Amino acid sequence: MKKIFFISLFFALLNNQANANKVLVTIGKSGQVTEQQLESAMQGAPFATQFPSMDEKDQAYLRGDMLLRMARAEALYQEAVIAGKEQSKLFKYEMGNFKTSLLAQRYLVSLRQQIKIPEALEQQFSAQIQDNSDALIAARSVYVAKHFTSLKDQQISKLIEQANVRTYFERLDKTPTAGTILAEGDGILIKYGDLIPADQQIAIDNQQVTEKVEEWIKLTLMAKAAVAQAENVDAQIQEYAHNLTIRLLLADKEQQWIPDEGTLRDYFQQHPKIGYIPERRQIGQIVLATKEQAEQMQARIKAGESLFELAGQYSIDPYGHQHSGDMGWLKEGSAEPVIEDAIKNLKDNELSAIVKTDKGWHLIVIVNRKPAERKDYAAIKDRVRQKLIAEKMTVYLQEIVEKHPLQWQIDEQIKIKKD
Incomplete structure (x- = not known):
């Protein structure tokens, strides 16, 4: 449901690109996010260089996710101001x-x-x-x-x-x-x-x-x-103050959620699956536009040609084409179910059967793998902390958004959907 919302949001955004200063969402009593602010955030995101080569649905998800993150951050900022974080000694010291x-x-x-x-x-x-x-x-x-x-x-x-x-x-x-x-x-x-x-x-x-x-x-x-020399840093100061105010609020919340290490140990005992590290696989893949093309590539690979060299020439997957079919290390269960089913019994370097998804016709090989393992608390203490904070944060954000409501200005049909 969340992904459907993001995709709907993206297509609505496409209709507003002519007005860079258009308000996309208002938050609480005074906050807002504009199209220009969203564009700036997208350009500074880690995925910015890969974004143009992504398909429309992936772009939709990332763009919608970014807008929702920015709106929630503004709600957190308003809550932090109410909590007096801008008046604290630490805030003034850091600023x-x-x-x-x-x-x-x-x-x-x-x-x-x-x-x-x-x-x-x-x-x-x-x-x-x-x-x-x-x-x-x-x-x-x-x-x-x-x-x-x-x-x-x-x-x-x-x-x-x-x-x-x-x-x-x-x-x-x-x-x-x-x-x-x-x-x-x-x-x-x-x-x-x-x-x-x-x-x-x-x-x-x-x-x-x-x-x-x-x-x-x-x-x-x-x-x-x-x-x-009349150097002007007002814009940078304002942005840093905004982010610092939020960080101070969240630091206090984390201290409330995790007052001592015993809290983390208890959480780990209640959620033992956190210690399970699934099998990781180094994946090679080529994606073709038609089944006929996939069958031709399948024959060429079985005849001795390199899947990776062919992917660098023919794969329609932008990332796979750019990286000659090397998809990196992926955890078991992270791919689409139809792909997981096709590769679960593959031996190393064995070519999969042809797999159909909405992105095309896939041929896949597992080059190498790291077996699944179970780690104790000491080895994954940081991961336990991250999981607990993420769980608490989900509930906290819902409370904050209820207190500082988001009002979407893009399309009357678009409404926030519960996660």
Whole structure:
């Protein structure tokens, strides 16, 4: 039912592509996701490079899934705001660190851009490295990198001098408190308590403290220089704040769900199947458009030709064609039932019978396999944690969406369906 919803959602989206700012869904009292935001998320997704070659139904599923994830994330954000996460000390600490680091990074980028290769040297590079653009780019990069380090050190030293920075590392030997000043200067003040939030104090030695202070002096001064250069990071700050607010909410929920390791052990005992690792198979596959073509390929493979070489030439499956039929390692039960039935009794390197699916006519071979196994708690502790969180999250998201309802603006016929 969920996949049907995603596919319906995708085809509705196709009718709205002319208006990039069209609101696709509103969330709660003030949230929304637009077509432009969805497009941006799709372009930044891990599957972005493979997306154009996918068939329409797979694209529909991924696009609909992304939109639903974004809508739920906005609902979580509204819940996090109500919970006061934006007002917490940890939020303010993390935001301060992020903004300073981001501005410092922008300053370094501007420094790097100041480095210009002398015309004479540029001509020398071009003469020595003719018809090799990669080598020319590498030579330029080496020059810039070499001169960037010295320029950076010079500029940071100048910033420290201009700010009249003074350090008091000797105070570390006298049991410092959160208010102990370790460095100060024009527009800069670093206290012992600034290094780590009070609610996250951990033991660090004096050398580590000294290094952190020196690093923070540089970052702070570079950030101030970036502000003086009118660097604008408002968009990145807003996005990070939005995501951080959600992360802090979920971190608290995870702590509630898993207060101690005993909770994980109990969950593992109640769900022993988590420890079962099914057989994994290295699959080779070629997919043809017609049964007649599949029969021809079957004969050629049985006569000695390579399924993989033929898949690289003739397979209509985009991924299989690109990877010459190598589908990688797949877990038992992860394929369509008709394919699972066809390969369950195959020996290694034995060609399957022809299998028909909605994607075409398949010929499959198992190249290698890793046998099924059962692992104990210690070996899969992280997996147990992930399973428990996923189970709790499903229920929690339903509660959040009920509290901050999603209103679809794409098509009146499209409604959220229960998982």
